Amino acid sequence: MILDDFMMRATLAGIGVALATAPLGCFVVWRRMAYFGDATAHAAILGIALSLALSISVFAGALVIALLMALTVSLLTGRGYAMDTLLGVLAHSALAFGLVAVSFLSGIRIDLMAYLFGDILAVSRVDLAVIWGGAALVVLLIGWRWSALLTATLNDDLAYASGIDPKREQLILTLALAITVAVAIKVVGVLLIAAMLIIPAAAARPFSRTPEGMALVAAGIGSASALIGLRAAYIFDTPAGPSIVCVAALIFAASSILGSIRASLQ
Amino acid sequence: MSLVSIENLSISYGAKTVLSKVTLTIEPGEIVTIVGPNGSGKTSLLRSIIGAVKPSRGRVTQRADLRIGYVPQRLHIDRTLPMTVARFLRLPTRVAPEVIDDALAQAGVPDLAAAQMSQLSGGQFQRVLLARALIGKPHLLLLDEATQGLDQPGSAAFYQQIEKVRRNTGCTVLMISHELHVVMSASDRVICLNGHVCCEGTPEVVASAPEYRALFGSGTMGALALYRHDHDHSHDHDHGHDHDHDHQHEHTEAAE
Numbered sequence: 347m348i349l350d351d352f353m354m355r356a357t358l359a360g361i362g363v364a365l366a367t368a369p370l371g372c373f374v375v376w377r378r379m380a381y382f383g384d385a386t387a388h389a390a391i392l393g394i395a396l397s398l399a400l401s402i403s404v405f406a407g408a409l410v411i412a413l414l415m416a417l418t419v420s421l422l423t424g425r426g427y428a429m430d431t432l433l434g435v436l437a438h439s440a441l442a443f444g445l446v447a448v449s450f451l452s453g454i455r456i457d458l459m460a461y462l463f464g465d466i467l468a469v470s471r472v473d474l475a476v477i478w479g480g481a482a483l484v485v486l487l488i489g490w491r492w493s494a495l496l497t498a499t500l501n502d503d504l505a506y507a508s509g510i511d512p513k514r515e516q517l518i519l520t521l522a523l524a525i526t527v528a529v530a531i532k533v534v535g536v537l538l539i540a541a542m543l544i545i546p547a548a549a550a551r552p553f554s555r556t557p558e559g560m561a562l563v564a565a566g567i568g569s570a571s572a573l574i575g576l577r578a579a580y581i582f583d584t585p586a587g588p589s590i591v592c593v594a595a596l597i598f599a600a601s602s603i604l605g606s607i608r609a610s611l612q
Numbered sequence: 613m614s615l616v617s618i619e620n621l622s623i624s625y626g627a628k629t630v631l632s633k634v635t636l637t638i639e640p641g642e643i644v645t646i647v648g649p650n651g652s653g654k655t656s657l658l659r660s661i662i663g664a665v666k667p668s669r670g671r672v673t674q675r676a677d678l679r680i681g682y683v684p685q686r687l688h689i690d691r692t693l694p695m696t697v698a699r700f701l702r703l704p705t706r707v708a709p710e711v712i713d714d715a716l717a718q719a720g721v722p723d724l725a726a727a728q729m730s731q732l733s734g735g736q737f738q739r740v741l742l743a744r745a746l747i748g749k750p751h752l753l754l755l756d757e758a759t760q761g762l763d764q765p766g767s768a769a770f771y772q773q774i775e776k777v778r779r780n781t782g783c784t785v786l787m788i789s790h791e792l793h794v795v796m797s798a799s800d801r802v803i804c805l806n807g808h809v810c811c812e813g814t815p816e817v818v819a820s821a822p823e824y825r826a827l828f829g830s831g832t833m834g835a836l837a838l839y840r841h842d843h844d845h846s847h848d849h850d851h852g853h854d855h856d857h858d859h860q861h862e863h864t865e866a867a868e
Contacts, residue, residue, distance in 0.1 A: 376693045493704040500689060500703070506664035507682035507754075508704050547692075554694040555728065 352467055353580065359469040359477050360572025360590060363533045363542060366481035366526050368565035369488045371547035372557065373519055376499050380544050381430055382419065385437030387527045387539040389415035392444035394461050394531070398451055405476050409528035415440060416520040441536075464535030464587035466576070473532055480529035484522045491518050496557055534587040541591040542568065549598035552605025567597050613675055614639055615752050615784055616661055620670035623656045630656045632808050633670070638752065643778060643785040643798060647818075648805035649827055654788045655685060657805065658756050661786075678752060681745030681783070683738075685756040689729050697732075698725040701744050711747060718780065719743035720773045735766045739773065746777065753777070755787035771798050 374383050390408040397407025415436060422432055448458060460468070469477070488495065498505040498512035505512045530539045546568035547560065554560035575590030582589075614637040623631040631653035638644060646654050659665045660672050662682055674680075689695060701712045709725075716722050719742040724732070732740060738758055745753060755774070759767030775798055778785055802818040804810040810823035818824050 376690050378690070497704040499693070500700075501684055501687050503659060503662060503664050503684050504682065504687070505704075506659070507662040507680060509663075510704060551692055551694065555696055556694055556699050560694055 352469075353576065355469045355471070355474055356466045356576055356586065357573060359466055359474055359533050360576060361569045362474070362477040362481045363526075363530045364546065364568025364572050365565050366484040366529065367539075367542045368546055368550075368568050369492075369561040370484060370519070370522050370526055371543035371568075372550075372561050372564055373488075373495060373499060374523075374543045375547045375551075376557075377519075379519075379523075380540060381433050381437075382416070383523060383527075383543045384540040385419060385433040385440075386412045386416045386523050387531075387536050388437040389440035389444075390527050390531055391461060391536050392440045392447065393528075395444045395447035395451065399447070404531070405480075405528050408531055409524055411440070412527045413521065413524035416524050417517075420516060420520055460535070461531060462535050462537050463585060464531065464533050464538065466533045466586045466590075469532055477529045477532065480525050484525050487518060487522050487525075491515060492558075495519065534590060538587055538591050541594065545591065545594040545598050546571065549594065549601040552601050552608070567594065567601075571597060615675050615678055616786075617673045618657075618660075618670070619673070621657075621660060621667050621672060622669035623653065623660060623665060624668045629668075630807065631660075631805075634805075634809055635670075636803060636809065636812070638784060638786055640751070640784055641778075641782060642800040643775075644787070644801045644803060645799040645815075646786070646788045646803045646805055647790065647824075647828075648810075649790075652806040654805055655756055658754055658786070658788060661754060675751075679748050679750045681748060681750030681753045683741045683745045683753070683755040683758045685758075685788075686760060687737075687741060691730060695729045696725070697727050697729060697740050700729055700740065701725075701747055703744075705748075707747060712743075715743040715746045716740070718746050718777055720776075734761050735770065738762065738770060742770075742773070742777070746781070749781070750783055753783050753785045753787075755785070755789075757788050757790070759789070774798070 374380055390412045393408040393411030394404050396411065397404050400407070419429075419433060419436060427435075445458070457465075494505070494510045495515050495518065497508055497510055498515040502512045505515070526543070527536075527539055530542060534542050546564040549567050550560045550563035553563050571590050571594035575593040576586055578584065578593065579586040579589040616638040618634055618636050621631060621634040622629065630651070634653075634657065646657065648654050656665055660667055661674075662680060697716070698709070698712055701707070701715060712725055713722070716724055719739040721736055721739045721743065724736060724740060727736075729737070729740070741758070742755075745755075753774075759770050762770060774785060774787070777783065797815060799815055801812065802815050803812040804818055804821070804824045804827065806827060810827065811818055811821040813821070
C-alpha cells in the first residue's frame with residue numbers, strides 16, 4: 347500500500363494543505379489579511395496546549411481556539427484600536443499563554459518544535475484523512491461563496507447593492523481560515539502557516555488575468571513547493587516544513603523577476 | 613407608484629446623527645440630484661437605500677421587485693487582484709457575453725471587455741462601473757459622486773452618458789454630486805441636503821432658494837446660468853464673471 351511510505355503520506359499532506367491555502371490565500375492577499383492569518387495561527391498553539399491538557403484531539407482544540415481568536419478580532423475591529431494593534435496584542439498573548447500553558451503539562455513530553463514548525467514526516471493515515479477532509483471543506487466553502495466573497499472583497503457597498511452581506515462573507519473567510527490553520531499545523535507548523543497562505547498566492551499574481559486563474563496557479567505553485575521541498579529535505583537532510591516554504595519563496599522570487607521583465611517588455 | 617419612499621429617516625453612527633427626519637420619494641423616470649456640503653449625509657442616504665446602513669428611525673420602502681444599479685463613490689481594486697472588465701461585470705451573477713457587450717456599449721466603452729481593470733483610465737473606470745450597474749437592467753440607477761477624480765470635460769461627458777442611458781432605458785436616476793453647475797442642469801429635481809432636507813425642487817428653484825445660497829453662496833446661480841447658456845449652444849461671451857467663478861470652483865475642488 348502506497349500510504350505505508352512516510353514520504354508518500356508527507357507529500358499527500360503537503361499537497362492537501364496547498365490546495366486549501368491556495369484559494370484562501372488569494373483572499374488573504376487581496377483583502378490584506380496577512381497579519382490576520384498569522385494571529386489566528388499563533389492562537390492555535392494555545393488550542394494545542396488546551397487539547398493536550400484535556401486529552402482531546404489536537405485538531406479540534408486548535409480549530410476551536412483559532413476560530414475564537416478570529417471571531418474576537420472580527421468583533422473588536424473598529425472599536426478603538428487599529429486592526430494591527432489588536433492583532434499584535436491578541437496573537438502574541440495567545441502564543442505566550444499557549445507556551446506557558448504547555449509548560450504546566452507535567453508528565454507529558456511535548457515536542458513543541460513539532461507544533462511550531464510542523465512535523466510533516468510524522469503524518470499518520472488519520473492525520474492525512476483530517477488534512478484532506480479539512481482541505482475539501484475549505485475548498486467547498488470558498489467555492490460555494492466565491493462570487494459573493496469576490497464582490498465583498500471589491501467593495502462593501504457594491505456587495506450590499508447586490509444583496510450580499512459583506513459581514514457574513516467575512517465570517518465565512520474567518521471560518522475557512524480557522525479550519526486551514528488547524529489542518530496545516532501538522533504540515534508546516536504554527537509559525538509558517540501564513541507563509542503557505544501568502545507566498546503561493548503572491549507568486550501566482552504575475553501569471554493571472556482573473557481571480558480564478560490566480561487561485562489555480564497558486565494551487566499549482568503550492569503543490570510544487572510541497573513536492574520539491576520534501577524531496578530537497580530528504581536529500582539535504584533539512585527540516586521538511588521550512589524547506590517547503592523555502593521552495594515557495596524561491597518560486598515567488600523567480601515569478602516576481604519574470605513578471606517585471608514581462609512588464610518592461612510591454 | 614414611487615420607486616423608493618423614505619419616511620422620517622434618521623441615521624446615526626454612535627452618538628453622531630448624520631441625517632434627521634428626511635422624507636422624500638423617488639418617482640419613475642426622473643433624474644434627481646442630491647447636493648450638499650461634505651458630511652451632510654448624502655452618502656448615508658444612498659447607503660440606506662441599498663441597505664448598507666440601517667435607519668435609526670423612520671424607514672426606507674422600495675417598490676416590490678425594484679432593481680437597483682449602484683455606482684459607488686470610489687472603488688479601489690487592490691493591485692494584487694487580477695480582474696478583467698468582463699469578469700468584473702459578471703460579479704456576482706454570471707451573465708451572457710452579449711449582455712456584457714450591450715452594457716459596455718450603453719456606458720460608452722464598447723471595446724473594453726478584455727482589458728484589465730487596473731489599466732483603465734479614470735474615465736474608463738467610471739464607465740465600467742456604470743456598465744456594471746446597468747447589467748441587471750435596473751429601474752433605479754444610484755450614483756454616488758460618480759465623477760470624482762475626472763476633469764471637467766470628463767465629468768460633463770459622463771453626465772451626458774447618464775442622460776443618454778436614461779433616454780434609452782427609461783430608468784430613474786438618483787445621484788449625488790457636488791459639481792452643481794454640471795449636474796443641476798441635467799436634473800429634473802434637486803434635493804439640497806445638510807443633515808436634513810434644506811430645500812428641493814427644480815434646479816432653478818433650488819439655486820435661488822435662500823437655504824441653498826446660505827450653503828453654497830450666490831455665485832452658483834451664475835454657474836448654473838453659464839451651463840444653461842453653454843448647453844443652448846449660443847456663443848455670447850458676456851459672462852466673464854461666471855467663468856471666473858467656475859474656475860474658482862474647480863480650484864476649490866482640486867484643493868480638497
